[in-house]
Amino acid sequence: xxxxxxxxxxxxxxxxxxxxxxxxxxxxxxxxxxxxxxxxxxxxxxxxxxxxxxxxxxxxxxxxxxxxxxxxxxxxxxxxxxxxxxxxxxxxxxxxxxxxxxxxxxxxxxxxxxxxxxxxxxxxxxxxxxxxxxxxxxxxxxxxxxxxxxxxxxxxxxxxxxxxxxxxxxxxxxxxxxxxxxxxxxxxxxxxxxxxxxxxxxxxxxxxxxxxxxxxxxxxxxxxxxxxxxxxxxxxxxxxxxxxxxxxxxxxxxxxxxxxxxxxxxxxxxxxxxxxxxxxxxxxxxxxxxxxxxxxxxxxxxxxxxxxxxxxxxxxxxxxxxxxxxxxxxxxxxxxxxxxxxxxxxxxxxxxxxxxxxxxxxxxxxxxxxxxxxxxxxxxxxxxxxxxxxxxxxxxxxxxxxxxxxxxxxxxxxxxxxxxxxxxxxxxxxxxxxxxxxxxxxxxxxxxxxxxxxxxxxxxxxxxxxxxxxxxxxxxxxxxxxxxxxxxxxxxxxxxxxxxxxxxxxxxxxxxxxxxxxxxxxxxxxxxxxxxxxxxxxxxxxxxxxxxxxxxxxxxxxxxxxxxxxxxxxxxxxxxxxxxxxxxxxxxxxxxxxxxxxxxxxxxxxxxxxxxxxxxxxxxxxxxxxxxxxxxxxxxxxxxxxxxxxxxxxxxxxxxxxxxxxxxxxxxxxxxxxxxxxxxxxxxxxxxxxxxxxxxxxxxxxxxxxxxxxxxxxxxxxxxxxxxxxxxxxxxxxxxxxxxxxxxxxxxxxxxxxxxxxxxxxxxxxxxxxxxxxxxxxxxxxxxxxxxxxxxxxxxxxxxxxxxxxxxxxxxxxxxxxxxxxxxxxxxxxxxxxxxxxxxxxxxxxxxxxxxxxxxxxxxxxxxxxxxxxxxxxxxxxxxxxxxxxxxxxxxxxxxxxxxxxxxxxxxxxxxxxxxxxx
Numbered sequence: 006x007x008x009x010x011x012x013x014x015x016x017x018x019x020x021x022x023x024x025x026x027x028x029x030x031x032x033x034x035x036x037x038x039x040x041x042x043x044x045x046x047x048x049x050x051x052x053x054x055x056x057x058x059x060x061x062x063x064x065x066x067x068x069x070x071x072x073x074x075x076x077x078x079x080x081x082x083x084x085x086x087x088x089x090x091x092x093x094x095x096x097x098x099x100x101x102x103x104x105x106x107x108x109x110x111x112x113x114x115x116x117x118x119x120x121x122x123x124x125x126x127x128x129x130x131x132x133x134x135x136x137x138x139x140x141x142x143x144x145x146x147x148x149x150x151x152x153x154x155x156x157x158x159x160x161x162x163x164x165x166x167x168x169x170x171x172x173x174x175x176x177x178x179x180x181x182x183x184x185x186x187x188x189x190x191x192x193x194x195x196x197x198x199x200x201x202x203x204x205x206x207x208x209x210x211x212x213x214x215x216x217x218x219x220x221x222x223x224x225x226x227x228x229x230x231x232x233x234x235x236x237x238x239x240x241x242x243x244x245x246x247x248x249x250x251x252x253x254x255x256x257x258x259x260x261x262x263x264x265x266x267x268x269x270x271x272x273x274x275x276x277x278x279x280x281x282x283x284x285x286x287x288x289x290x291x292x293x294x295x296x297x298x299x300x301x302x303x304x305x306x307x308x309x310x311x312x313x314x315x316x317x318x319x320x321x322x323x324x325x326x327x328x329x330x331x332x333x334x335x336x337x338x339x340x341x342x343x344x345x346x347x348x349x350x351x352x353x354x355x356x357x358x359x360x361x362x363x364x365x366x367x368x369x370x371x372x373x374x375x376x377x378x379x380x381x382x383x384x385x386x387x388x389x390x391x392x393x394x395x396x397x398x399x400x401x402x403x404x405x406x407x408x409x410x411x412x413x414x415x416x417x418x419x420x421x422x423x424x425x426x427x428x429x430x431x432x433x434x435x436x437x438x439x440x441x442x443x444x445x446x447x448x449x450x451x452x453x454x455x456x457x458x459x460x461x462x463x464x465x466x467x468x469x470x471x472x473x474x475x476x477x478x479x480x481x482x483x484x485x486x487x488x489x490x491x492x493x494x495x496x497x498x499x500x501x502x503x504x505x506x507x508x509x510x511x512x513x514x515x516x517x518x519x520x521x522x523x524x525x526x527x528x529x530x531x532x533x534x535x536x537x538x539x540x541x542x543x544x545x546x547x548x549x550x551x552x553x554x555x556x557x558x559x560x561x562x563x564x565x566x567x568x569x570x571x572x573x574x575x576x577x578x579x580x581x582x583x584x585x586x587x588x589x590x591x592x593x594x595x596x597x598x599x600x601x602x603x604x605x606x607x608x609x610x611x612x613x614x615x616x617x618x619x620x621x622x623x624x625x626x627x628x629x630x631x632x633x634x635x636x637x638x639x640x641x642x643x644x645x646x647x648x649x650x651x652x653x654x655x656x657x658x659x660x661x662x663x664x665x666x667x668x669x670x671x672x673x674x675x676x677x678x679x680x681x682x683x684x685x686x687x688x689x690x691x692x693x694x695x696x697x698x699x700x701x702x703x704x705x706x707x708x709x710x711x712x713x714x715x716x717x718x719x720x721x722x723x724x725x726x727x728x729x730x731x732x733x734x735x736x737x738x739x740x741x742x743x744x745x746x747x748x749x750x751x752x753x754x755x756x757x758x759x760x761x762x763x764x765x766x767x768x769x770x771x772x773x774x775x776x777x778x779x780x781x782x783x784x785x786x787x788x789x790x791x792x793x794x795x796x797x798x799x800x801x802x803x804x805x806x807x808x809x810x811x812x813x814x815x816x817x818x819x820x821x822x823x824x825x826x827x828x829x830x831x832x833x834x835x836x837x838x839x840x841x842x843x844x845x846x847x848x849x850x851x852x853x854x855x856x857x858x859x860x861x862x863x864x865x866x867x868x869x870x871x872x873x874x875x876x877x878x879x880x881x882x883x884x885x886x887x888x889x890x891x892x893x894x895x896x897x898x899x900x901x902x903x904x905x906x907x908x909x910x911x912x913x914x915x916x917x918x919x920x921x922x923x924x
Contacts, residue, residue, distance in 0.1 A: 006303070006570055008516040009229045010036070011043050012263060013202055016227075018047060025053040028199045030063045035331050035500075035507070036203060036514040042501050060204070060211065061177070067191045067214065068183035070175040076487050078109055078176040080472045085164035089157070098474040102483065107537050109176065112162060114540070116178030117208040119185060120548050122162050130155035132541060181210035188217045197223035203514030204228070205562045206245045206555065212253070219255045228261050229514065231268040231569055241558040242565045267570045271604045274568070276525075276594050278580040278611035283316055285523045285577045288612065290320035292521055292575055293504065301325060305505040305517040307567060308332070309524030317506065317523075327503025331511040333493025336461070339454040341439065342489055344371050345432055349482040352421045352428060358399045360418060362389055365397060368417055373451070377442045378410050393726060413438050425481040429466050433459065457494050464488065509563055516570040525578040527589040531560035564593050580611055623916040626660055628909075635664050636908055640782075643774050643789030644904065646840040652907055653836070654829040657916040659907070683809040685721040685743050686862065687793065690750070690807070691770045692717055694794065702764040704755050711751045718744050746809065746862040753865060757798075767802070768795035775847040779901055786904055792841045803869070804841055804857035804888075806834075811863035812870060820875045822895050826903040834859060838872050839896045842888050855888045 017024060031037045037057035065072055082105055087095055115122055169175050175183065199218055218224035234242035250256045279285045289306055296304060308314060311332060321328065336342055351364045368374060369382040399418060406414045416435040421428045436455050443452050465484055469475045475484060534553040545552050568574055582588030597607060652659035661667045693710040722740060758764065774789040794805040816834045819825055825832045838857045845851055858871040874885045874892060906912050
C-alpha cells in the first residue's frame with residue numbers, strides 16, 4: 006500500500022522540485038512528522054529537511070501574533086468588558102465567565118469565517134428583540150438590560166481585539182482573520198514555495214490564504230479525495246471540495262491534485278456490535294492477538310471515544326511488543342489531579358474550622374497520602390469510624406498528627422483564608438512533599454503527573470499575578486478545572502514503529518492497511534447536533550457559518566478516509582443502551598451497508614462475551630479441628646440468644662461472625678442507624694427504671710422521668726452518636742421518633758398505674774451467664790445474655806424484651822416445638838424470650854405462673870405481647886400463656902439439640918437461602 010503522503014512526495018521528487026526550500030503545511034503535527042519520515046526513505050541523496058508546519062502555526066506566522074489559550078482569552082475579555090462597562094453595571098468574574106466562554110466561541114467563528122461583525126451583531130440584536138419582546142409596548146428594566154447586552158456585543162468585540170492587538174496576542178479566530186488580511190504582505194516577503202497536503206474543511210480565512218498563494222503561483226494543494234466520492238453529488242465526503250472546485254477562480258483553469266481511486270479496491274470490512282465500552286477494548290485486544298509482527302506495523306487502532314485509551318492499553322495482548330500512542334492521556338484522569346481538585350472544592354466553602362468526615366476520608370484514603378504517611382492515615386481513618394466523628398474540628402485533627410506529617414496536613418487542611426495565592430502555595434507544597442517521597446525508578450508515571458500539575462499550577466499562578474479577578478478559591482477552583490480539562494500527558498515512543506494508537510483527529514492524512522475503529526455509535530461518530538453558541542441556526546445559514554450539517558461532513562470525511570486505502574477494517578460499536586445515544590449504531594455504518602460496493606466484503610454481526618454458567622450452589626464449611634477448638638472457646642465464653650438465632654437464620658453467618666469473629670466494618674454513621682436508635686431507647690429507659698429497682702413504680706416517678714426524657718434522650722444520642730447534628734434533616738426525624746417511643750411508653754405505664762395496676766421493677770438490663778449441662782459434650786457450654794427488664798405486674802412476674810421495630814402477637818406464639826430451632830422468621834422472637842427465661846431459671850428457679858413477652862414500641866397499642874404455646878394449629882386454638890417448668894423443659898430439649906448440631910464435627914456449616922423481605 007502506498008500512502009497519500011508518499012504519493013505526494015513521489016510526485017514532487019519526480020519533478021526534481023527543491024524540497025529543502027519547500028514549506029509543507031499539513032492539518033496536524035503528527036502528519037508533518039510522518040511526511041519527514043517518508044521523505045527520508047524516498048530520497049536517494051542527502052538533503053536539508055524542509056520546513057513542516059501545521060495550519061495553526063502557519064497562520065500565526067502570517068499574522069505575526071501569538072495565539073493564547075481559552076482561559077487567558079477569558080481573562081483578557083474580562084479586562085476589555087470592564088473597560089467598556091460602567092463600574093456599577095459590571096458583573097463579577099464568576100457571573101461573567103458563565104456566558105463569556107460561549108461568546109468567545111462565537112467571536113472565534115465570526116473571525117474564522119471573516120464575518121462583518123457590525124452587521125452580524127446588529128442582526129443578532131434584532132432577532133433577540135423580535136424573539137422575546139416585540140409584543141411589549143413598554144420595556145421593563147429587565148428587558149432594557151437584556152437588549153442592551155446584545156447591542157453592546159460590537160463594543161465588547163472591538164475592545165477585546167484592540168486590547169489583544171496591543172499585546173501582539175490573539176485568540177485562534179483572530180489569528181486567522183489577521184492572517185487572511187496580511188497574506189499579501191507575507192507572500193511579498195517570503196519566496197515559498199508552499200505545499201498544502203491533505204486538507205478538507207477550510208474556514209473562509211484559510212480559503213483566502215490558499216487561494217492567494219495559488220493565484221500568486223507560490224503554492225500547490227494536494228487534496229486527498231477519492232473519485233467515487235467526488236462524482237457523487239450527494240456524498241458528504243466531498244462536500245467541501247466540490248464547493249472549492251466550483252467557487253475558487255483558480256480551479257477554472259487548473260485541475261485538482263490528487264484524485265485517488267483507492268476506495269474501489271477490494272476491502273474486507275467487518276461491522277461488529279460489542280456490548281459496553283470495556284467489551285470493545287477487550288475485543289480490540291483479541292483482534293490484535295491474531296496479527297503477526299509485520300501486520301501490527303501496518304495497523305492503527307483509532308479510538309472514536311478517547312476515554313477508551315486506558316482500557317485498550319490494559320487489553321493489549323502479549324504479542325504487541327511496541328505501541329506508539331499519538332494521543333495524550335487526560336491529566337484530569339490522574340489520581341493526584343483528583344486529589345488537588347477535591348482539596349480546592351473543600352476550601353471553596355468557608356466553614357467554622359471543622360471538616361466533614363467524607364472530605365477527610367477522601368484525602369486520607371488517597372494512595373499518595375497513604376504512601377507518604379505510612380500507616381498513620383489508615384489509623385486515623387479507623388479512629389474516625391470507631392468514634393463516629395462526622396465533623397472534626399481543625400485543632401482536634403492537628404493534635405493527633407505527628408510532627409513529621411504536620412506540613413502535609415497543614416497543606417491539605419490548614420486555613421487557606423479564601424486566598425488563591427495561599428491555596429496555590431499549599432498545592433505546590435503538597436506536590437513537592439509527594440515528589441520527595443517518590444522512587445524515581447518505580448514511580449515514573451506518578452512523577453510525570455506531579456510535574457505536569459506543577460507546570461499547570463505555575464501557569465495559574467501567573468494568571469493570578471497578572472489578573473486581579475481570581476480573588477477567591479471558588480474562582481480558582483473553576484479556573485483549575487478548565488485548565489485541567491484541556492491538559493494531556495504525552496506518551497513518548499517511536500512514532501513510526503509498532504502498533505499505532507490514536508484518536509480520530511490524529512488520523513488525518515495518515516493511511517494504514519489494517520484499521521480498527523472503536524465507538525462507531527451515533528452521538529460519537531458523528532458527534533450530533535450539540536452546539537455551544539448564541540448564534541441561531543438561521544443566522545448561521547445566512548452568513549455561511551458551519552452548522553451541524555458541515556460538522557457531520559467533517560466526521561464523514563475522516564471516517565471514509567480511514568477506509569480509503571485500508572484492506573482490513575474492523576468497525577466496533579457499543580450495543581448497550583445505557584446512555585442517551587449508546588446502543589445505536591452510527592449512520593456511517595448504515596450508509597456503508599446501503600452503498601454496498603461490489604468489490605467490498607462487508608459483514609455485520611454482534612458478539613457477546615462467553616459467560617460460563619455459575620452454579621448457584623450454597624456454600625458448605627466443614628468443621629476442622631481448628632474450627633472445633635474455636636467452637637469450644639465460644640461455648641466457654643457463652644452462646645447469646647442472638648448468636649443462636651443467627652445460626653438458625655444462616656449457619657454460614659454464624660460461622661463468620663461467632664466462630665471466625667468477622668464483623669462488618671465500622672463506618673461513620675452520618676444518619677442515625679436503626680440499631681443506634683434501639684440502643685438510645687434501651688439506655689434511656691434503663692436510666693429511668695434503675696432508680697426504681699425493687700420498689701413500686703409510681704405515677705410521680707414516671708412523670709418525673711417524662712419531664713427529663715428529652716434531655717436524657719439527647720444525652721444518650723450524644724454518647725452513642727458523638728457530635729453529629731440532631732437539629733435538622735433525617736437525624737431530627739429519628740431523634741423525634743426516639744423521643745416519642747420513650748414518652749409514649751412512659752405515658753402507657755402511667756395509664757396502667759392509674760387504672761389500679763401495680764408495677765414493681767425486679768431487674769433492668771441484667772447480664773446473665775449460666776452453664777447448660779449437655780452430657781453428650783465433653784466441654785462446658787454456657788449461655789449469656791442481657792435481659793431488658795423483669796418486673797411484677799399485679800404481683801405476677803414478667804420477663805420483657807424491648808423491640809423498637811414492629812412486632813405482632815403471632816410472632817411470639819409457638820405451635821410446634823420442633824420448628825423453634827428451624828424457622829427463624831416465625832420463631833426467632835419466642836426463641837430469644839425462652840432463652841432468657843431458661844437462663845434465669847437455671848440461675849434461680851422461677852415461679853410457675855411466669856409470663857414473658859415483648860413490648861414493641863412501634864406497636865405500643867398492642868401492649869405487652871405475651872409468649873404463648875398454642876395447643877393446636879388453627880383459628881380459636883387454646884393458648885397457654887404461662888412459662889412453666891414443662892415449657893422450659895420442652896424448650897431445653899430443642900436448645901440442646903441446636904447446640905449439639907452446632908458443635909457436632911460431622912455436621913458442616915451449610916449456607917441457607919435468605920428470604921428477601923420487602924418492607
